Amino acid sequence: MVELVIFVLMGAVTLAGAIGVVRARNPVYGAMGLMATLFALAVFYVVHLAHFVAVVQVIVYAGAVITLFLFVIMFVGVDRAEDLKEKLAVQRPVALIVLVGVVVLAGVLVVTGRFDWVISSGEPPVVRGTIEEIGENLISIGSPSDRQASRWLLPFEATSLLLIVAAVGAIALAFYRPRRKDEPPAGPDTGPGS
Amino acid sequence: MDWIDLGLVALRVVVVFVLLQVVTILLIWFERKVVADMQNRVGPERAGPWGILQTVADGLKLFFKEQVTPRKVELGLYLAAPMLAAVPAFLMFMVVPFGRPVRINLGGQERLIPIQGADLNIGLLYVLAMSSVAVYAVVLAGWSSGSKYPLLGGVRATAQAISYEAAMGLSLVPVVLFTGTLSLSEIVAAQSGSLTFFDRALSLPAWNVFVLAPSFLIFFIAAVAETNRAPFDLVEAEQEIVGGFHTEYSGLRFALFFLAEYINIFTMSALAVTLFLGGWSGPTWDGTLPLLVSAILPTVWFMLKVVLFLFMYVWLRATLPRLRYDQLMTLGWKRLIPASLVWLFFIGGAMAVRQFGLPWG
Numbered sequence: 213m214v215e216l217v218i219f220v221l222m223g224a225v226t227l228a229g230a231i232g233v234v235r236a237r238n239p240v241y242g243a244m245g246l247m248a249t250l251f252a253l254a255v256f257y258v259v260h261l262a263h264f265v266a267v268v269q270v271i272v273y274a275g276a277v278i279t280l281f282l283f284v285i286m287f288v289g290v291d292r293a294e295d296l297k298e299k300l301a302v303q304r305p306v307a308l309i310v311l312v313g314v315v316v317l318a319g320v321l322v323v324t325g326r327f328d329w330v331i332s333s334g335e336p337p338v339v340r341g342t343i344e345e346i347g348e349n350l351i352s353i354g355s356p357s358d359r360q361a362s363r364w365l366l367p368f369e370a371t372s373l374l375l376i377v378a379a380v381g382a383i384a385l386a387f388y389r390p391r392r393k394d395e396p397p398a399g400p401d402t403g404p405g406s
Numbered sequence: 407m408d409w410i411d412l413g414l415v416a417l418r419v420v421v422v423f424v425l426l427q428v429v430t431i432l433l434i435w436f437e438r439k440v441v442a443d444m445q446n447r448v449g450p451e452r453a454g455p456w457g458i459l460q461t462v463a464d465g466l467k468l469f470f471k472e473q474v475t476p477r478k479v480e481l482g483l484y485l486a487a488p489m490l491a492a493v494p495a496f497l498m499f500m501v502v503p504f505g506r507p508v509r510i511n512l513g514g515q516e517r518l519i520p521i522q523g524a525d526l527n528i529g530l531l532y533v534l535a536m537s538s539v540a541v542y543a544v545v546l547a548g549w550s551s552g553s554k555y556p557l558l559g560g561v562r563a564t565a566q567a568i569s570y571e572a573a574m575g576l577s578l579v580p581v582v583l584f585t586g587t588l589s590l591s592e593i594v595a596a597q598s599g600s601l602t603f604f605d606r607a608l609s610l611p612a613w614n615v616f617v618l619a620p621s622f623l624i625f626f627i628a629a630v631a632e633t634n635r636a637p638f639d640l641v642e643a644e645q646e647i648v649g650g651f652h653t654e655y656s657g658l659r660f661a662l663f664f665l666a667e668y669i670n671i672f673t674m675s676a677l678a679v680t681l682f683l684g685g686w687s688g689p690t691w692d693g694t695l696p697l698l699v700s701a702i703l704p705t706v707w708f709m710l711k712v713v714l715f716l717f718m719y720v721w722l723r724a725t726l727p728r729l730r731y732d733q734l735m736t737l738g739w740k741r742l743i744p745a746s747l748v749w750l751f752f753i754g755g756a757m758a759v760r761q762f763g764l765p766w767g
Contacts, residue, residue, distance in 0.1 A: 240483065240549060247542075267531040275538025275571070282545050283564045286557070 225252040243281045422523045430668040431461040437720045444724040473657035478552030488662035491543030495669040498536040501529040502676045503591045505705035529590040541567040544651045551654035559650025563641040569738035574628035576746035580621045580753040581681050594685035615682040620749045622682045629674040637726040675715035683711050
């Protein structure tokens with residue numbers, strides 16, 4: 213019961229923060245929305261008794277990453293209006309398709325009953341073990357017969373792949389400028405001043 | 407987890423909350439008195455005996471003052487920043503044990519009640535997380551005020567916090583390596599008894615400060631910088647940037663910043679005591695003294711050790727001039743971080759030798 217209440221409350225905070233990240237006109241409010249989302253996620257980890265992950269989440273993301281964001285925003289200057297015109301023609305249709313796909317997938321998961329709103333039917337699952345054991349559960353390959361050991365290897369590696377794809381994509385988008393017809397092909401260092 | 411347990415948790419939270427506020431009231435008075443003594447002045451003396459109620463009077467005055475809101479502020483963040491300052495300050499002390507756990511018979515059941523807000527198994531990381539969240543208040547206050555001096559203060563605060571958080575985190579790693587736990591209550595427990603040197607007991611308590619003195623030094627310097635106190639108070643340097651991040655705040659909003667600053671000083675001192683000076687440990691003479699006195703004595707030892715640190719904070723403020731900005735950065739990045747890394751390598755090697763023996767042995 214307590215878990216459900218926390219889930220609903222923190223889920224609302226997560227969503228509100230996430231919407232704030234993309235909707236805020238002012239990048240500082242966007243950064244604050246991101247922090248609210250990350251904090252709410254940390255609360256989810258605490259509910260699942262993963263205190264270590266929760267605290268590391270707060271230290272790494274709220275403590276370091278978003279502080280750096282704010283630092284950069286302050287130095288670059290926030291009063292310059294952000295160009296909100298969409299430069300990639302395919303961006304919005306693709307986003308729409310992905311959204312529909314996610315909603316359908318979530319609906320299928322709920323309908324086929326492979327997803328419960330509240331996981332614990334009685335006692336909450338208690339995670340015991342040292343950091344070493346957690347790390348071994350996470351990435352050790354183990355023997356082929358032991359399916360328990362390598363259960364988290366694939367998600368773990370997939371996450372790192374996702375991060376690399378996101379980083380490369382962000383860099384590509386930052387350098388992307390649509391070429392006009394009367395303009396020669398732009399080099400990577402063609403800024404507005406040159 | 408029944409109702410008595412829940413009530414005990416709530417009681418502990420309230421006790422910590424009240425303790426921090428009372429401590430702040432006394433600490434501000436203490437600072438003003440000590441600085442006055444060092445500068446050959448009298449200091450506050452009108453409100454109450456020795457002026458001890460001066461802070462209460464000041465707080466009441468701030469309570470009734472008008473809260474001016476300048477026209478160019480970003481209202482949402484401007485209002486949120488003082489709360490963001492106060493909340494992590496209160497939360498950070500929650501995991502610090504300030505007394506020996508007591509055994510009480512309640513509801514027909516013997517219970518062991520830890521004298522701390524919450525005994526987290528990752529307490530040390532929690533403290534670091536909360537101290538990194540506390541930076542936001544300063545940054546956001548500086549930015550949202552819509553004025554140049556607070557903005558400069560906010561930018562300075564970000565740079566300083568990032569620089570010294572690294573040194574502080576690194577200085578705490580040897581403590582974790584040496585005691586083998588992240589829980590603050592277990593770190594205190596690991597420092598009980600007397601110090602042994604090659605299996606010979608010395609007549610010194612087994613406090614971490616005797617073994618990890620360099621860590622202690624780096625932690626204390628970083629803690630002073632982290633709380634934006636002199637000589638690291640560039641964030642609110644009156645002579646350069648008026649009041650820094652809180653220039654545009656008045657009334658109760660300013661009081662919240664002030665409260666947070668002094669709570670942070672107290673918490674950092676309490677952490678230094680917990681991590682390096684054995685926390686609440688000290689002689690209790692169990693059996694010879696009445697039970698209640700023995701139960702309270704650890705808290706008294708804890709507070710005495712903390713007052714020692716608080717005096718050092720005040721002493722630093724009264725004697726040291728402010729660092730220049732480049733000196734601040736040099737000290738953080740070129741002195742403290744390399745020093746703590748070298749010390750960490752040394753301690754890591756020593757721990758490995760203790761566990762596995764010499765590589766050629």
